[in-house]
Amino acid sequence: MYWKMWFGTLSVGLMVLSICPQCAAYRIPNVDLVLLNELGFEVSIPDESGMQRVFYMLQVDDICPALMDYITEVSNGSWVTRQKTVLHNNDKLQISVLVQYNDVIYEKSETRVILNDRLLSTRHSISRSIDQLIGQEQCQAIVAADQSPCKPSQSIVANQQSICQGELLFEDNFDGTQLNVSVWTHDVRQRMYHADEELVAFDNATRNSYVKDGRLYIVPTVATDVTTGAFRLGDRCTAVDTPDVECNIAQGSFYKIKPPVYSAQLHTRNSFSFKYGKVVVRAKLPKGDWLFPYIMLQPVSTHAETHYANQLRIAQARGNANLRSNKQEDISGNRLYGGMIVWQHGTALEFLSNHLSKQHYGDEFHNYTMIWHRDKLTLMVDDEIYGELYDGLPFFNERSFIIFGVTVGGFLNFDDSLLPKDVKPYKNREPRAALSFWQHRDVWASTWSKHSAMIIDYVRVSAE
Ligand SMILES: *[C@@H]1O[C@H](CO)[C@@H](O)[C@H](O)[C@H]1NC(C)=O
Ligand SMILES: *[C@@H]1O[C@H](CO)[C@@H](O)[C@H](O)[C@H]1NC(C)=O
Ligand SMILES: *[C@@H]1O[C@H](CO)[C@@H](O)[C@H](O)[C@H]1NC(C)=O
Ligand SMILES: *[C@@H]1O[C@H](CO)[C@@H](O)[C@H](O)[C@H]1NC(C)=O
Numbered sequence: 001m002y003w004k005m006w007f008g009t010l011s012v013g014l015m016v017l018s019i020c021p022q023c024a025a026y027r028i029p030n031v032d033l034v035l036l037n038e039l040g041f042e043v044s045i046p047d048e049s050g051m052q053r054v055f056y057m058l059q060v061d062d063i064c065p066a067l068m069d070y071i072t073e074v075s076n077g078s079w080v081t082r083q084k085t086v087l088h089n090n091d092k093l094q095i096s097v098l099v100q101y102n103d104v105i106y107e108k109s110e111t112r113v114i115l116n117d118r119l120l121s122t123r124h125s126i127s128r129s130i131d132q133l134i135g136q137e138q139c140q141a142i143v144a145a146d147q148s149p150c151k152p153s154q155s156i157v158a159n160q161q162s163i164c165q166g167e168l169l170f171e172d173n174f175d176g177t178q179l180n181v182s183v184w185t186h187d188v189r190q191r192m193y194h195a196d197e198e199l200v201a202f203d204n205a206t207r208n209s210y211v212k213d214g215r216l217y218i219v220p221t222v223a224t225d226v227t228t229g230a231f232r233l234g235d236r237c238t239a240v241d242t243p244d245v246e247c248n249i250a251q252g253s254f255y256k257i258k259p260p261v262y263s264a265q266l267h268t269r270n271s272f273s274f275k276y277g278k279v280v281v282r283a284k285l286p287k288g289d290w291l292f293p294y295i296m297l298q299p300v301s302t303h304a305e306t307h308y309a310n311q312l313r314i315a316q317a318r319g320n321a322n323l324r325s326n327k328q329e330d331i332s333g334n335r336l337y338g339g340m341i342v343w344q345h346g347t348a349l350e351f352l353s354n355h356l357s358k359q360h361y362g363d364e365f366h367n368y369t370m371i372w373h374r375d376k377l378t379l380m381v382d383d384e385i386y387g388e389l390y391d392g393l394p395f396f397n398e399r400s401f402i403i404f405g406v407t408v409g410g411f412l413n414f415d416d417s418l419l420p421k422d423v424k425p426y427k428n429r430e431p432r433a434a435l436s437f438w439q440h441r442d443v444w445a446s447t448w449s450k451h452s453a454m455i456i457d458y459v460r461v462s463a464e
Helices: 002-013 130-134 136-145 433-439 441-445
Strands: 032-035 041-046 051-060 067-071 078-083 092-101 104-115 168-172 209-212 215-218 261-263 265-267 277-284 291-299 311-316 335-344 347-356 366-373 376-381 384-390 400-408 454-462
Touching (some): 041 092, 291 366, 291 454, 335 384, 400 454
Antiparallel strands (some): 032 041, 051 092, 092 104, 277 366, 291 400, 311 335, 335 347
C-alpha cells in the first residue's frame, strides 16, 4: 500500500519516470545509522545535487508492518528519518532506500545487525528490482507467523523441530562431581605418528582431564620416559583413520619413541551437534611453550579423530609467553585467533581474525563467543567484536559438534615458515621431531606450570 502511495505521488508529479535499479550512472550514498538509545534511531543519507526525494522502508527483525518514511526535504545537508523504535542487541535492521534522482528512481537495501549496542559493519546488497520489494502479502504472512513471541531461528539441531532465536540449545556448566560421560566422549590416540603431526597423545586418564569446583580441566603432563617400553592405548583407543599407528607404537618402528606429552581432547559428537547459533565458552587458555588449545566446532561428517577436518575455531592462542614471527610480529599467547580452517586438496586455508592483548590469554578467564550465521561468522572476546567473516568464504553448512582439547606443537599451530629459525626445539615434518622436542625438555617444560591447564567454566550454545 505504501509503495503504491509512493508511486502514485510520483506519477502525479512526473510524467516521465522510469525505475532503474541497474543503472550504473548514479549510486545512492552510504546510509548512516545512528542509535539514539532509548529515543530510537536515525537513518540518513547525505544530500547530493540532483536528489529530489527519499523514501525509507525500515524493517526490524522482519517484523511487519515495516517502518516507512517519505522525505521531501533535506535537513541540514542530509535526508533523515528518525524512528522511535528502540533497537536492541541482536536486532536485525533491514534498510531499503528509494531515491529519486534527476527524475529517476534508484533503490538499494542493506542489512545491519545490532550487537552489544554497537553496529556490525554492513553488507551492501546488490540493487534489487523494486517489484520484489513490494510484497505486502509476504509481509502479512510474516506478521501472522510473528504473533507468537518466538522469532524463528536459522539454527538447526538434530531431532528438534522448531527453534526460537535465543533458545538455549546446549549448556554444560561442569557443576557435577565428574564429567558427564553421556555428553562428552574422549578422543583417545597419539598424534605424533606422522611427521606433520602433534607431539602428544590424548588419553582419558583422570590426570589429563577432570571436573573440579564447577570447571573442566584439561591438563597436559610431560611423560617421564619416552624411549623404553611399548606404547599401547588398547581398547580405549578411538582412532578412525589409521588406528595401527595411532593406538600403538610398534617395537622396531621408525618412530619408536613414545609420546613426550599426554593430554586430553573431548567432544560432543555422540550427544550434541547443531548448525548456526551462538557459542559462548568461558575459559582460561593454557600457558606454556608450544601448548595449543582447541576450542572449536567440527562437522558431523567427520570424527573428532579425522585428520585434516574443516573446523570453526572459537578461540585459540599459543601457550608461549614470548614468541615473535620472523616478521617481528607478536604471535605469543597475547594474540587471540578465531575463525575457520578449511582443507582443500591437502592444503589448509585459514580464515582467521585475531586480536592482540596486553596480557596472555592464559592469565585470566575470558568469554569467547562465536556467532555462526549462514553467511557470516562473528568473533568476540569479552563482548568485544574482533572479527567478522562474511560469505564468499567456504562456510560450513553442516551440523557440527564441540571439541575441547590441549595439544602440543602441530604444523599449522606453529608453522616453521612463520617462525625464525631455531626458535622451536624441533622442526615440523622432521621424522624425529618428537625425540628432538623431548631432548630439549629442559627449555620448554620449565615454562609449564599449573597455568598450563585449559580450564573451561562453561559452554553455552543458543539459537540465532
Ligand atoms: C547540522 O549538522 C551539524 C554537523 O553535522 C551539527 O553540528 C548541527 O548540530 C546540525 N544541526 C541541526 C539543526 O541538526
Ligand atoms: C548428563 O547429561 C545428560 C544429557 O544432557 C542428562 O540427561 C543427565 O542428567 C546428565 N547427568 C548428570 C549427572 O548431570
Ligand atoms: C577410559 O576409557 C576406557 C574405555 O572406554 C574406560 O574403560 C575407562 O573407564 C576410561 N577411563 C576413565 C578414567 O574414564
Ligand atoms: C563473562 O560472562 C560472565 C557471565 O557468564 C560475566 O559475569 C562476566 O562479567 C563476563 N566477563 C567479561 C570479561 O565480559
